[in-house]
Amino acid sequence: MIPKKILITGGAGMLATDLTEHFQSQRFYEPIALPRTALDITALDQVEAAFAAYAPDVVINTAALMVEECETSPESAYKTNTWGVRQLAQSCQRYHATFIQISSCGLFGDTIRAYHEYDSPVLKTVYAKTKQASEIFTAHFCEQYYVLRLGWLYGGQAQHRRNFVMARYREALNKPVLHSACDK
Ligand SMILES: NC(=O)c1ccc[n+]([C@@H]2O[C@H](COP(=O)([O-])OP(=O)(O)OC[C@H]3O[C@@H](n4cnc5c(N)ncnc54)[C@H](OP(=O)(O)O)[C@@H]3O)[C@@H](O)[C@H]2O)c1
Known part of the structure; x- marks a missing residue:
């Protein structure tokens, strides 16, 4: 069986490192983790070159700017967390790859309770706004996708x-x- 190629963006990050280790231990997956130095998701030419070079079956986008950076630099936040995601979603569509976009439970503000996926977001931060916009782009530009709204991660x-x-x-x-x- 030919292993599925899984391109992981933000490859030096905490989640990406643990995902890579996990997929390396599975026979049927070939993880390709690209750190920002190898693939900047805001650079269209780099995104296109990565898809052309690896032809991934699945792309997991863990690349993102975090809350603190988003609040101090909203323009960079949108550039990475939203427009960068759009490029990945469009490329996944072109290459028939499944796109997994990592979003955040931060979309629901501070009230702690159980949420349904169709609950209205409460966008209190720039980070949350960029992530919600990334979800919209993902669903709009790519047919085969998953959006995962993660909570607090432990690991790395x-x-x-x-x-x-x-x-x-x-x-x-x-x-x-x-x-x-x-x-x-
Ligand atoms: N950590 C949590 O508790 C948590 C909770 C909910 C959701 N999430 C989401 O989970 C995902 C992974 O988070 P994490 O904790 O693993 O964060 P992390 O360790 O900061 O990893 C994110 C990675 O993205 C890279 N990156 C930033 N801009 C980039 C760009 N333009 N192109 C390519 N790579 C870029 C960063 O590279 P540099 O190191 O070079 O900056 C970093 O290695 C993110 O989408 C985050 O929003 C995390």
Whole structure:
């Protein structure tokens, strides 16, 4: 059986690293993780070159700017989280690849309760707005797609900024008491 080629964008990131490791352990998948230095999703020529070179069966887009960067630099946020996603969705459509766009539960604001996928978003941040727009582009430009609205992620390696355990460890080096979210 020919393994399915899975192109993973944002390949040096926390989720991408764990996904790559997972797919490497599966016989039927060939993960191709491309860090931003190899594939900047905002650069159309790089997106086209990556699809031409790898002809992926599946594309998982983990590339994104996070909340803090989005709030300080909305233009870059839309460029990456929304327009970059549009390019990927269009290329997936052209190459008949399945597109998996990673979105966020941040679309639903701060109220903690169970949500249905058709609940109206509560867009309190630029990050949330860019992610919602990415969902619309994904559905509009690509027929074979999934949108995953993730919650708080645990995992990654020591170098990943959002690695929960490492972040708490670094804090613990300087503080006698640690405060952390208790709703995750
Ligand atoms: N972490 C969470 O708790 C959480 C919760 C909900 C949803 N999510 C979503 O899950 C996905 C992965 O998050 P993560 O925690 O793995 O974040 P991460 O570790 O920051 O990974 C994101 C990666 O995207 C890359 N990137 C940024 N701009 C890019 C561009 N223009 N082209 C290509 N790559 C680019 C970054 O590269 P550089 O390192 O070079 O900047 C980084 O390696 C994101 O879509 C995020 O919104 C995460």
